[in-house]
Amino acid sequence: MNLMYDDDQLLPIEQVFRDPVHDYIHVQHQVVLDLINTKEFQRLRRIKQLGTTSFTFHGGEHSRFGHSLGVYEITRRICDKFARNFPTKEPGDGGWDDGERLVVLCAALLHDIGHGPYSHTFESIFQTNHEELTIAIILSQETEVNQVLSRVSLDFPQKVASVIEKTYPNPQVVQLISSQIDADRMDYLLRDAYFTGVNYGTFDLTRILRVIRPYKDGIAFQIQGMHAVEDYIVSRYQMYMQVYFHRVSRGMEVILDHLLKRAKKVYQDPSVSFKHSFSLLVPFFEGNFTLKDYLALDDGVLNTYFTLWRADQDPILSDLSTRFLDRKPFKSVTFSKQTDEAILEKLSKLIQEAGYDTDYYTAINNSYDLPYDFYRPETDNQITQIELMYPDGSFTELSKASALVTSIAGKEYGDERFYVPKEFLKPDKSVEITLFEELYTGFSKYIKNGAIYDPTKNE
Incomplete structure (x- = not known):
């Protein structure tokens, strides 16, 4: 039955979810509760928020379900404050129109619903896009999510989708969900810090x-709160440098990437056959998946395949599956593209001579982040800079008022790493290192203090 909701949309008694970050998450609208209970949203319980990061920070097992609830809750609290303190009195005055509440709450709740298993690695191998799939889930008449949204009004799914696509006409609504300081980022920083x-x-x-x-043009922050915003920017910087870009998590991500790439290769090779079933991944190997195929996947599905592939007849697929499941990350050294490319070629040749396929046992991984950026008309960046508001109603951009933010604004931070099997950087007692002792010695002479260097420069 597809009955339309009553005009007020409110539950007789609000429902709550107990949350370790926000204490209680308050659900006050029937449509929000119904969205949470859809099968597409419940699937997010089976998708880790942090992917391979839990191999480094073992507490980071939390799901995108909890994060999505958290983004909803922060957005709900902001709506309450806007409605109480800054309600619109006449069109165009820059105040908050509480008639926007339901669309922004639904967009907040659903912003990540298109994420797949081990999201970013899976996307790179199978050319999926979680943002496009989020829109597809919202707009497809085959999903429970769409059916729930359509009970608000027939055009309501499109309104929610346009918020996530950043085309919704009210910039306040868009910036609450997507900007340099939005409900999404505020929740994942706090949540990821808590669980890691x-x-x-x-x-x-x-x-x-x-x-x-x-x-009028979006959201701003009163100047007296500048130091809290500074704290947020620095926290975001630290989380990327210390957690999201951790070298071990990236080492596991490299194995996962190569594992999925090898599985796809083996499937496409007519001379090789899988020993075990892989039916749920066939549409992705063949590049003709449907939304229904995508929604059938979660982290548990992939992990089950990895467990089966331990015993596969393909030695590379079997080995990579074992390394991933047993947490045997590739090790890494930092390098510079400008000076170390020739040495990288030598190292790759040594690895190949040792019997390793460099397509699957070496990787270059670069991770960079821009902690904060500001509008620069000479570039193509379409960012929404953080605006501070003075008591007289005038504005200044954050980095112009904060010396701390100025020091990191517009600068990328991160590194490039060359990943190889552990035995090349740190001999594993379980490996017969004597079989390629000379190769190992030749490899290690180019490594010093966790980085590649040219030994000829020190001779």
């Missing part, structure tokens, strides 16, 4: 919610 057990991602959310306010 680090303090880098903590910031004063209460203060930020106190000083956030709407204005």
Whole structure:
């Protein structure tokens, strides 16, 4: 039955979810509760928020389900504050129109619903796009999500999708979900810090919610709250450097990438056949998957295949599956493209001579992040910079008021790493290292203090 919701949309009594980050998550609208109970949203319980990061920070097993609820809750609190303190009084005055509440709450809840198993690695191998799939889930009449949204109004799914696509006409609504300081980022920093057990991602959310306010072109922050915003920027920087870009997590991600790439290769090779069933991945190997195929996947499905592939007759697929499941990450050294390319070729040749296929046992991984950026008309960046508001109603961009943010604004941070099997950087007692002792010695002479260097320069 596809009955339309009543005009007020409110539940008789609000429902709550107990949350370790936000204490209680308050659900007050029937449509939000119904969205949470759809099979597409429940699937997010089976998708890890942090992918391979849990191999480094073992507490980071939390799901995209919890994160999505958290983004919804932060957005709900902001709507409450806007409606109480900055309601619109006449069109165009820059105040908050609480008639936008339902569309922004639904967009907040659903912003990540298109994520797949081990999301970013899976995307790179099978050319999926979680943002496009999010829109597809919202707009497809075959999904429960679409059916729930359509009960609000026939055009409501498109309104929610346009918020996520950043085409919704009200910039306040868009920026609450997608900007340099939005509900999405605020939740994942706090949530990821909590579950990984680090303090880098903590910031004063209460203060930020106190000083956030709407204005005609989006959202801004009152100048007296600048230090809380600074704290948020620094927390984001630290989380990327210390957690999201951790070299061991990236080493596991490299194995996962090569594992999926090898599985696809073996499937496409007519001379080789899998020993075990892989039916749920066939549409992705063949590049003709449907939305239904995509929604059938989660982390558990992939892990089950990896377990089966341990015993596969293809030695590379079997070995990579075992390395991933047993947490045997590739090790890495930093390098510079400008000076180390020739040495990288030598190292790859040594690995090949040792009997390893360099397509699957070497990798170059670069991870860079821009902690904060500002509008630069000479570039193509379409970012929404963080605006601070003075009591007289005038504005200044964050980095112009904050010396701390100025020091990191517009600068990328991160590194490039060359990944190889552990035995080349640190001999494993379980490996017969004597079989290629000379190769190992030749390899290690180019490695010093965790980085590639040219030994001829020191002779």
